[in-house]
Amino acid sequence: LDIAFEAHHGAYLRIFERLGLAVMPVQASSGSMGGSASVEFMVASPAGEDDVLVCEACGYRANVERGTSRVEEIVDSGPETALERFPTPGVRSIADLTALDSEATALQQIKTMVMVLDGQVVLALLRGDHQLNFQKLQDSTGAIDLRPATAEETIDALGASPGSLGAVGVEGLRVLADLSLRGRKNMFTGANEDDWHYRGVSLDTDISVEEWVDLREVESGEACIDCGAPLEIVRCIEAGHIFKLGRKYAEAMGISVLDAEGKSQVPTMGSYGIGIGRAVAAIAENHHDDAGLIWPMSVAPFHLLVTVLDVGDDEAMRLAAQVQTEFEAAGFDVLIDDREARPGVKFADAEL
Template sequence: MRWSQMHIPTLRDDPAEAEFPSHRLLLRAGYVRQLTAGHYSLLPLAVRVRTKVIEIIRQELTRIGAQEMLLPAIHPAEVWRRSGRWELMGQEMFRLTDRRGAELALGMTHEEIFATLAQELNSYRQLPQQWYQFQTKFRDEPRAKGGLMRTREFTMKDAYSFDLDQAGLDVSFEGYHGAYTRIFERLGLPAIPVEASSGTMGGSGSTEFMCPAEVGEDLIVHSPGCGYAANIEKATSRLAEIDDEPGADAPVRFATPGTRTIDDLARDHGAPADRQIKTLVYVLDGALTLVLLRGDHPLNEQKLADATAAAEVRAAGAEEIRDALGALPGSLGAVGVTDLPVIADEALRGRRAMFTGANDDDVHLRGVDVERDIEVGTWADLREVRAGEPCARCGEPLLVERAIEVGHIFKLGDRYARALGAEVLDPDGRRVPLTMGSYGIGVERAMAALVEVHHDERGIVWPVAVAPFQVAVVAAQSDDAETAEVAGRIYRELGEAGVEVILDDRDERAGVKFRDVELTGIPFRITVGRRGLAEGTVEVTRRASGETEKVPVAEAVAHTRGVLG
């Protein structure tokens, strides 16, 4: 390809709307253009990168025996109703009605549709099956942002495994885990597999592949000591043993005028935060619920949702709280409450001589024995882990850092197969539901993550495996006949040798060309100029390091093929 013939609309200045480095650079380097919030056009360079990302994924899935399909993007509401997710997905699902009045949805994911196809499987002898596709997904993101990082339509590689039982699923899951590890290594993404919440997907477990990055929207918790890693929505840590005194025979009321916070109670009334019971009020699927934690522990809402299987989770409003408990936040507690469900964090189990609100404004209780005085209906891990807490496995301090989710694999079990009637005969001749797994990679998000990891002050620094071109040949003086002739010859010979190469033949100053090659992230630049030709050399520059070598003109092609490997 010739630069003069391609559409590469580079920008000199940073776009004002760009939030993340990947957003800024993909716009500046002429890879993408925004149509509206969350919807991007991929321009020629981006399409070339996307194609390479897809091909690496395809090769690794073929290696584990997966078969590629392509399913519809518009789904009938009925199949989503059968799985229970028509309501569960809420406002993030784009819904529409056709001219006949049929309710439809733009596919957010394809578990239901693949399970419908799996109805044609009849016997355990046909298993396992591994099916996948590259398909556009649609999600009405409430906060589409960050360029390709969080969009409303995007390409997902979604794969699905079908096995006879949990043991088969475990094997399939490990196969995809290995494939994902190889995919991200080949892409050049330092992805860490971490324990994760399954969220609305359900199932017995899941693993996310997280790429550490300052702009990441997720937090991962990990221990360098033993390799433990988990999303903060799933992470746990070791707590110090606490041996409480027996305390009073019954809770004792005491006045706490003006006390509204954990810190107020600790400062003014000698109640350390780790001896307080923090009472939060949440509405879970429409039901008011008391959520109890130690005073110094924050709640992780996803843990609450997972523990209760609630689809809708929100903090209750002040009036809802007063109507139910007779007090406002700051004086709330669960002692004596019998008409509302109570869920408590495991860190409160067995605690005595504790402090909590009395459900009377400006009044608290001391001497509370949690198991004696509070009717806890459910115990669960609800607290959010913090940096520096001891690892539950090795005891070393935990690290917390931001990361981008680039892949997620799930053990779904038989939820979708039961709902959609996907059954096979087992070896004993009984009809049993299939056991499914689900495995996703967002293609454009992976591209954005690559830019977040591989960039500098001059622009993108693509790994060779995904770069739109491996080499740019730059004619420093396009109006010089010899320079243009030698640049054109090297360009042709590289192409004939199988190198992906672009010739920058534009009538621009050399500095403009160098800047654009660096901005777009092409791994190698061969500069052909009058001064070098006078010495019989060209310059080969590595984008990643900035190192430049002078190479004899006759050796330029062989040298470049050598450094490309």
């Protein structure tokens, strides 16, 4: 599988080069396809739908759905304060709580996201200044369907509205916490009653965390996980994606084949795909001017256009046909514009 995967990786790079696309292979989330690893082939474009973390210093490239960065570890110094419930009238956001109590900086707060995974309410905990990446939550749980809880579901599950939510003492709900919260103490979080919060929260003793996972979305300027240089976020079009599926599907579907000795074997699978439509869109985004598309030769429907200005002129038509014959013999695709139209119209169309 590794050998075939690398061979496809190389072939894809050569294909995209011939298409005139500057692609970067990036570490990707395998998403619902699953498998052990996958690589996306990304073309930078503001029209894209994916964000890619790029380190110019060491070449690290990863989709934000998968990429990580170095987070400065916070050591909660000072004596451990006792868990205490305190009133926070009107506090509805991380910033509100900081305004009320200067100790409660975003770094000292636990953000509680109420999510519904395959119909089950799940709490995802992050540091106050971090954002949840939905794909990471999906990948770390294997959920098929994932969405934020509605206002009613949130009140049903925790008894309070967003702004006062927390996981202290919560029983019966699955709680996942981002790795950056591990070992933290003296933190602030909602008390599951509107206008009340806790201080002195210790992740180890006050919250039953079921799993510690990477849930955080990396932001521009954070330190590269490999070398520490600042990361850039580049918007991209995903032009191709290759997956190592291993035996996931073969085993799930009970597929087996007989080998040369007649013994039954479970096949190993890979999945390799180029998004034809997206590749064409990426080419169009990267090869055009104000007058229209400039297809690279490898994908242009025709290499040459012969514009005959007066189609009533037999000599001109004869020469055009001769040019076509000679260039086609040399391996070019030639189109003759023999429409009865004004030269201006023909030249304008030729620009396309």
